[in-house]
Amino acid sequence: MSNVEDLLKQHGKAIKEVYLDWENGTRIEEEVLEAMKPFYLEKQFGNPAITHRVGWETYDFYVKAKTTLAKPLNVQPQSIALTHSFTESNNLAIKGLAKMNKKRKKIIVSEVEHLSVIHTAKSMFSDDYKVVILPVSNDGTVNVDMLQEELDSETLLVSLQSINHEIGTIQPVREALEIVKDFDEKIFFHTDATSAFGRIPLDLSNLDVDLASFSSNRILGPKGIAGLYIKEGIKLKSIYEGQLSVETLSPDVENPALLAGFAKAVELQFKQFEEIREHTIKLRDKLMYGLHTSIERTDINGPAGNRRAPDNVNISFLGCEGEALTVDSSMNGIYASSGSACTSRVLMPSHILTAIGRKPEEAHGSLLMKVNRLNTEEEIDYVLEKMPKIIERIRSITGGIQI
């Protein structure tokens, strides 16, 4: 990545641009920024615990904004803890719970959880925790029979995501929760709902989980703020220390501007929840089946139909290499990410794709594309028009390796 400026010069900007890499970066809408502006420019909002007018106004705003966040989850505002990211929410749920409940030392997660769940659980090996990683089927669904078998009197926590972030699998959270609570009500249940919030209904008063993570930047809100739902009565310990204010679990997290943006993004996403859902399902299917039928040797990763997240498209293009896929797509103005955790330091196939049985070369040769309310049908038409030629070119370069 040392010659990024050269890369950018060589790589002329495409005339049309279609952004589908929402998993890795999002912009926000003018309306969301407008909601944030007063907190940036007009007032010195900051600490809702301070006893003067500005502090009271901030506190008042806090109560209202948290009510907005809690509403679509159908929970009480005071059950939402604010954090800086869903990564922090997941860490707080697991480590914060473990610190308050030291008698039980077994944690069960699935092998397709986000790395903030898997790495957090594994980091506890050093404190003598036993971590069980549940396998998934070839569409990414967690094996609940194995969950049943793993439960015992040592089990502290089960953490299962609501929707997989890479291949869109809607997990059987309700079924898993029933299995867990039927076995022992004292076992805690956490769901990383980051990729589900705003996509599928999540009534947490009905789906009675103990802990649920969700985030602003996955619903077109600003990055830097997220939430953790904590069922009444459950005690967590903060994962780092500092001066506490109204948010007792994440010191110094109070950020009125970002909270205002988060609340506005929630309003916008849930005001037209059904319309957005239908819109994204339509674009998803058009894109996914369009690519699958027009390009040979493609595999759809993840489930079909009702078991798939409304916004998720993930396709392996056999005989293609991941970096070539994202670079060539980008030259045509199409932005997506490949099935590789490709940074300047590591080049590893996605742990999700290997979990569902993809060989490393199939994982590398895959594209993750998400659609949301900002995407249009015309954009999908453009992608469907361009992709066959892109894939053909890459395959001709790689020599048409048959895998």
Add this chain to the structure above:
Amino acid sequence: MSNVEDLLKQHGKAIKEVYLDWENGTRIEEEVLEAMKPFYLEKQFGNPAITHRVGWETYDFYVKAKTTLAKPLNVQPQSIALTHSFTESNNLAIKGLAKMNKKRKKIIVSEVEHLSVIHTAKSMFSDDYKVVILPVSNDGTVNVDMLQEELDSETLLVSLQSINHEIGTIQPVREALEIVKDFDEKIFFHTDATSAFGRIPLDLSNLDVDLASFSSNRILGPKGIAGLYIKEGIKLKSIYEGQLSVETLSPDVENPALLAGFAKAVELQFKQFEEIREHTIKLRDKLMYGLHTSIERTDINGPAGNRRAPDNVNISFLGCEGEALTVDSSMNGIYASSGSACTSRVLMPSHILTAIGRKPEEAHGSLLMKVNRLNTEEEIDYVLEKMPKIIERIRSITGGIQI
């Protein structure tokens, strides 16, 4: 705080408003928001590790922005780790270092450090760490003779702030550093430079500390982003786990919009470093000595002259109660904070003020006021005009208790 709306109704807005509570909340300037806007609205910036045009542009921006942050510290851009807050920076410095260096188990801090340092150090009691808390003189200066006495072969880390955040004491960091490194070069030295960055020169290539925390929102940048300088060769472990990108020590911290705001705030603060410094010293002295001479029974907290931060005013008004001070000031449009950690949950005197020997009632009856480049001389005139009457009224209510 349950009737905040009622409080706001009763508490009519003052005609003139002077904001001096910069320690607890800051606004940003139009120019800073303008620098952030493209990253919010125009592009889907997010992950600088992704291999497509948007990812490369983000990476390119990252390199440039970190160069801007590193410049006033006179260090290499790659020695700056980004975090969400100075609280996280302080936690990362202490816990992250301890996790990588488990042989030594003694940590030395001062009793006037920010709570994110003191609480972090104390949280390590449970892992068998010994924590030594150095006393301070009555102007808040750390006792370096005691530091010398406490050093031993078990000492892992000494953490001393550059400037105290409440009473403005400029600490003898260079002297302390020399004592530590003369005793044993292997002892690490961290300084929480949050209240010093942008106020006093901090050439870290010259002042050869190992670790230094600094923050965006203390120099009129957006909240939610901060930095930790890490000297080349020093290894830290992240304090929470997740998917890593270009920032390896704080998973999911990459936030181009906030980074753009941070970089712009650094530019603005350091472009006119000397002018801002002179301006704030002028306002500080006018306010501090003005209040001290016009109101009886006042004590200045912290040192005078060159040993005091350019932006810090902290005065105890004897015979006054803290909440009355901030509320009555607020009714006159003057926003400051009292020497109490006053939230809906706790009402404790500031640990800084008790450390310098103030009785609890003196600590509660104090006001912390900071000045910066956005404050004007005319605002200080207004405060000086209003405060004598405010104090007189409070003292008449409290019955003029002599303390």
